[in-house]
């Protein structure tokens with residue numbers, strides 16, 4: 701579904717991604733781990749072109765999204781993204797947050813968009829929050845709404861950038877549960893996280909990034925129990 705070839709990203713003279721090659725299959729849950737500053741967020745942001753790659757190619761659904769001649773916006777609509785800081789629109793209700801993009805970007809009828817939003821809210825048990833503003837929600841509720849907002853666009857792949865890192869510990873579980881449900885339904889997911897339990901339980905593949913490269917990748921079993929690289933082992937020693 702996503703094929704990344706020799707992806708590089710520089711910020712000025714700072715080389716952040718130093719040549720990433722990676723294929724993500726439909727239905728796969730790929731977990732990215734690695735130290736702070738290793739380029740995990742930049743990699744995710746390049747996948748949906750929130751950052752413009754310096755060189756290399758990304759093919760999504762058979763379309764090169766790094767080729768400026770192609771309609772990037774059409775492709776981008778098929779990728780949902782969830783951030784550490786939720787990024788809900790503070791001046792809009794939950795319903796407005798969820799229906800904005802489907803109505804504005806996909807030209808969905810408002811009635812239709814609202815029906816979809818309500819169904820999604822029911823799924824996460826927050827239908828009673830439909831007219832609430834984000835500042836009246838807990839962190840866990842905000843993040844579940846942010847996930848549902850991305851799902852309202854019917855994406856083909858969901859990108860998560862440390863979705864539980866800003867949450868109080870007691871709220872991590874409810875967000876991970878929504879993500880586990882998505883994985884079970886077959887959603888293609890790329891997840892940057894420090895939740896090693898989630899990586900082990902849900903990940904089909906785990907990538908260890910360090911200094912702008914994928915140092916090692918494998919099944920959770922391979923990476924967590926039989927890692928081949930000392931840098932992976934050193935990192936895991938600190939987080940496990």
Ligand code: ADP
Pocket residue numbers: 711714716734735736737738739740741742743
């Ligand atoms: P991670 O998510 O693994 O912590 P990031 O991708 O956020 O790493 O950052 C990798 C490196 O790129 C860091 O040194 C960071 O300071 C730098 N960086 C990220 N975004 C920018 C930017 N917009 N401008 C300049 N430097 C950036």
Ligand code: MG
Pocket residue numbers: 740741742861862
């Ligand atoms: Mg990051």
